[in-house]
Amino acid sequence: MRDPQFNEFEKRLHRIDQIHQAGGAFEASGSLGRSYFDSVRPKARRALPLRGVALVLAGALLFKGLMLAEIGQQDYNARVASLADGSIFERIGAWVMHADAATQAIAGVIGPLLH
Numbered sequence: 001m002r003d004p005q006f007n008e009f010e011k012r013l014h015r016i017d018q019i020h021q022a023g024g025a026f027e028a029s030g031s032l033g034r035s036y037f038d039s040v041r042p043k044a045r046r047a048l049p050l051r052g053v054a055l056v057l058a059g060a061l062l063f064k065g066l067m068l069a070e071i072g073q074q075d076y077n078a079r080v081a082s083l084a085d086g087s088i089f090e091r092i093g094a095w096v097m098h099a100d101a102a103t104q105a106i107a108g109v110i111g112p113l114l115h
Contacts, residue, residue: 060096065106068099069114 068076076099083094099107 061102061106064097064099064103065110066114067097068103068107069111073099 071079080094080097080099083090083097086094
């Protein structure tokens with residue numbers, strides 16, 4: 001015949017195993033438990049770093065505005081037009097470098113600082 005205390009002991013072990021499988025643990029008060037280490041675990045990274053893409057776009061706009069402010073509207077448009085007459089890569093460059101409203105606004109702010 002089985003000992004009834006042994007049955008209680010097995011039930012307790014089963015309950016402890018279920019708690020551990022669910023992510024729980026027995027922790028002393030004041031100690032760093034599993035919840036602490038789960039909270040400081042590095043977060044999953046995005047596949048596309050949005051902050052980096054935004055910084056590259058802002059840098060490109062700043063560069064275009066600086067170029068427009070430095071050489072002037074007419075020379076800038078002439079250089080972009082000469083790019084538009086070139087190969088496919090030069091035409092892509094001309095499309096990227098055309099003076100849009102944001103570029104002109106940046107050039108308007110930077111222009112007085114340069115001259």
